[in-house]
Amino acid sequence: MREVHEIERRLAARLAELRAARGWSLDDLAAKTAISRSTLSRIERNEISPTAGLLGRLGVAYERTTSQLLAEVEAESPELLRAGDQPVWRDESTGFTRRMVSPPQAGLRAELVEARLAPGADIRYDEPAVPGLEQHLWMLDGTLELTIGSTKHVLRTGDCLRFRLWDRTHFHNPGVLSARYALTLVRP
Template identity: 40%
Template sequence: MDIHTALAQRLRELRDARGWSLEALAERSAVSRSTISLIERGESSPTAVVLDKLATALGVSLASLFEPSGHTAAAEPSPYAAAQSQPVWTDPASGYVRRNLSPELWSPIQLVEVRFPAGKRVAYDTSLRDAEIHQQVWIIEGTMEITVGERRWRLETGDCLAMKLDCPIVWRNPTRQSARYLVALSRVARNP
């Protein structure tokens, strides 16, 4: 199954689990109903910004959109994820490439490897979700500027930054070399 088909199934599954219509998700995410419909049919290659809006509205991390759909996952999820089976997705707007490293077996931690092209920028208007999502970013090689709310950080190879996904975040590679980094995410359910 290609990444767009898997993403389509997962998005539809998350929306259906909440009992939301396309219109309800469109209203909550500020993404048009027609765009969501195209994504759910696997007929659109959404940008990272659009996926972040959908993930925020659904109360999940962006990485969660790339998890296997309940319809396709094995009866007993595997604790092992072979490199060739890890979902890889490329943002059509910036060209950044993300690989979900985590296996199908549920864990409170998700790992994602990102290759971010030189001179590119992605801005997420992250807001409150149904769960607290925390992440740490560890630069494997290269340089990234990450703006969290009003604070900007310049991270070089080996540097690590922790943040909570509750405010706008801008990712920028200010150099002429691509960057590679690891993102570790954890989710804490909010108390009702």
């Protein structure tokens, strides 16, 4: 649990650094993300942990995927990342868990993530953090309703959906069991 708190502390500091590097005030960032100034301030002071949705909106503002934001605050990754050492991030409020399976490396474009959505979980992203991001979503267990723009896909165990992300997305687990999937992200 200590590692989780350390990652959250470093994430808060990194988000404050990114804003400062752009010369944005909290009001500027609030206008870009539709996140209240007070919430942004509390995130940067590590008083609260951002939800998956908030982290997604911050990623859009900073032109980074959620994985990239999280990778920037983790220790330098080796080429081999053992299962027990793979960083896990949880959004308790939405029932979303994200495990960074592949070690993030500067200069490489692809990453592999394992995600879990609790039964009934519902996450929306208004726009992609990186427009044109290629994604391959492979359902490992359960059912996932993924809406990209206005197109809804119902994915079940073993299904794989390949797409480029240009529009808003909505992830929903309509089942009574967790939905678990592997997601490969390839930056343009």
